[in-house]
Amino acid sequence: MSDVLAGLHAIVGNKGLLTDPAEMGAYAIDWRKLFPGKPLAVARPSSTAEVSAVMGFCHHHGLAVVPQGGNTGMAGGAVPDTSGRELVLSLARMNRLRGLDPVGMTLEAESGVVLQTAQEAAVAVNRLLPISLAAEGSATIGGVISTNAGGVNVLRYGMARSMVLGLEVVLPDGRVVDGLRQLRKDNAGYDWKQIFIGTEGTLGIVTAAVLRLMPRPTQRLTALVSVPDPQAALDFLVLAQDALGDTISAFELISGFSIGLVQRHFGLSCPVGAGEWYVLIEAGATLSGLREAVETAFEQALGQGCVIDGTIAESGQQAADLWMLRERVTESEAKESKSVKHDVSIPIPSIPQFLIEAGQALDRHAPGTRVNCFGHLGDGNLHYNILIDGHDPHDINRIVHDVVDRFGGSISAEHGIGQYRVDELALRRSESEQFLSRLIKTAIDPLDLMNPGKVLSRRETR
Numbered sequence: 203m204s205d206v207l208a209g210l211h212a213i214v215g216n217k218g219l220l221t222d223p224a225e226m227g228a229y230a231i232d233w234r235k236l237f238p239g240k241p242l243a244v245a246r247p248s249s250t251a252e253v254s255a256v257m258g259f260c261h262h263h264g265l266a267v268v269p270q271g272g273n274t275g276m277a278g279g280a281v282p283d284t285s286g287r288e289l290v291l292s293l294a295r296m297n298r299l300r301g302l303d304p305v306g307m308t309l310e311a312e313s314g315v316v317l318q319t320a321q322e323a324a325v326a327v328n329r330l331l332p333i334s335l336a337a338e339g340s341a342t343i344g345g346v347i348s349t350n351a352g353g354v355n356v357l358r359y360g361m362a363r364s365m366v367l368g369l370e371v372v373l374p375d376g377r378v379v380d381g382l383r384q385l386r387k388d389n390a391g392y393d394w395k396q397i398f399i400g401t402e403g404t405l406g407i408v409t410a411a412v413l414r415l416m417p418r419p420t421q422r423l424t425a426l427v428s429v430p431d432p433q434a435a436l437d438f439l440v441l442a443q444d445a446l447g448d449t450i451s452a453f454e455l456i457s458g459f460s461i462g463l464v465q466r467h468f469g470l471s472c473p474v475g476a477g478e479w480y481v482l483i484e485a486g487a488t489l490s491g492l493r494e495a496v497e498t499a500f501e502q503a504l505g506q507g508c509v510i511d512g513t514i515a516e517s518g519q520q521a522a523d524l525w526m527l528r529e530r531v532t533e534s535e536a537k538e539s540k541s542v543k544h545d546v547s548i549p550i551p552s553i554p555q556f557l558i559e560a561g562q563a564l565d566r567h568a569p570g571t572r573v574n575c576f577g578h579l580g581d582g583n584l585h586y587n588i589l590i591d592g593h594d595p596h597d598i599n600r601i602v603h604d605v606v607d608r609f610g611g612s613i614s615a616e617h618g619i620g621q622y623r624v625d626e627l628a629l630r631r632s633e634s635e636q637f638l639s640r641l642i643k644t645a646i647d648p649l650d651l652m653n654p655g656k657v658l659s660r661r662e663t664r
């Protein structure tokens with residue numbers, strides 16, 4: 203064993219260090235299998251003190267560190283490069299729930315706690331942790347915070363950032379910063395925790411967090427409708443918001459093509475008459491009258507022609523079945539063909555026109571490609587994925603992102619930059635924004651040891 207590995211072993215012990223390539227396999231490649239890497243080793247510390255000691259050791263020896271949670275990220279941010287010199291630091295063993303307070307409505311969790319475990323702990327005290335995404339059975343609290351994850355409840359509750367009250371982080375030199383406060387209001391000085399949220403492990407390690415909980419709605423309604431086109435979906439969104447207010451937690455747009463993929467690859471059936479597009483809507487409330495309000499909104503929408511057909515789930519099972527149609531889209535796309543993913547944000551009123559112009563651009567420059575589009579219409583976030591059928595992924599990126607730029611959008615709404623979109627980000631953000639980002643990176647991680655080459659290119663940070 204080399205001196206470096208022996209030094210790490212002395213900190214984390216047998217259970218905390220993997221060096222066998224077979225054991226490291228699952229840590230070396232991302233969920234999408236696009237970025238195979240070669241770790242120096244995988245450290246699996248079990249406490250903040252161990253994380254701190256590992257980071258101090260790596261700082262001293264100039265070793266790059268790649269933080270990893272559940273490794274479900276979509277942008278290749280949690281895996282090392284192929285040099286064999288980067289240490290993967292997995293937070294999986296830091297999986298203790300440190301506290302749950304139904305009165306103050308907070309939950310304190312270590313980074314490696316799986317999102318679903320945290321959700322279930324909240325439900326056990328009749329509270330809601332509203333961060334919800336299809337990977338919640340594997341994604342961790344640390345990963346969700348480090349990617350500022352979105353998911354299906356953003357419309358009502360905001361992104362992961364809006365749930366974070368306090369953070370504990372370990373800086374690149376091993377220093378622990380304890381900001382695990384449970385306060386809803388705290389304007390005492392810089393709110394430094396914000397710079398560790400959504401920065402994908404490029405500034406430090408998130409070791410624990412205090413998350414805000416919400417009251418748990420006692421009634422929940424899930425419905426699926428078909429709509430003639432995206433403009434009709436948008437008209438329905440406005441109508442639904444007028445009628446149902448902030449009870450709407452999810453308003454998901456799903457193309458007919460996406461539903462077809464799910465039917466083909468998972469054998470699921472769609473209970474709603476065929477449309478070019480579908481909307482999955484969920485609303486929750488504690489006071490009564492939700493069902494009547496939803497039914498009235500549907501009748502209006504049918505009358506105005508923005509909805510063609512629809513169904514309201516009559517049981518928890520039916521609601522889960524409707525959600526399956528949405529949640530299986532990503533996996534059925536992977537089964538169908540090689541694809542290029544775009545996770546774009548567009549000003550909400552411009553979405554129908556964006557879809558027209560992006561489709562025209564692809565027809566012109568990449569004929570034969572197929573569009574698998576679904577997403578969070580209520581948040582202005584589309585997953586505009588292209589089944590590339592032989593085309594160059596970079597060309598497809600440029601074509602789509604050029605249209606995104608024309609609409610004043612963003613090339614990453616919720617999945618982050620990772621290593622997947624580093625070049626595209628450098629092209630799309632202004633000089634001054636890039637300068638500021640580099641300034642922050644250099645101030646906190648002057649040696650560029652934290653997840654190098656992710657979000658910002660290596661060269662830029664040195």
Ligand SMILES: Cc1cc2nc3c(=O)[nH]c(=O)nc-3n(C[C@H](O)[C@H](O)[C@H](O)COP(=O)(O)OP(=O)(O)OC[C@H]3O[C@@H](n4cnc5c(N)ncnc54)[C@H](O)[C@@H]3O)c2cc1C
Nearest residue numbers: 271272273274275279337342344345346351352353403408
């Ligand atoms: C089927 C599927 C559906 C998904 N749906 C959504 C969705 O709807 N919305 C959405 O936003 N995302 C979605 N994702 C992406 C992904 O699940 C989220 O980004 C999730 O938050 C990542 O959590 P993780 O623990 O797996 O992080 P990882 O993949 O392990 O890491 C992600 C990034 O965070 C960094 N990181 C991880 N833990 C830490 C830590 N403790 N400290 C510092 N840095 C850290 C990593 O270095 C990496 O850059 C989906 C993924 C899949 C596979």
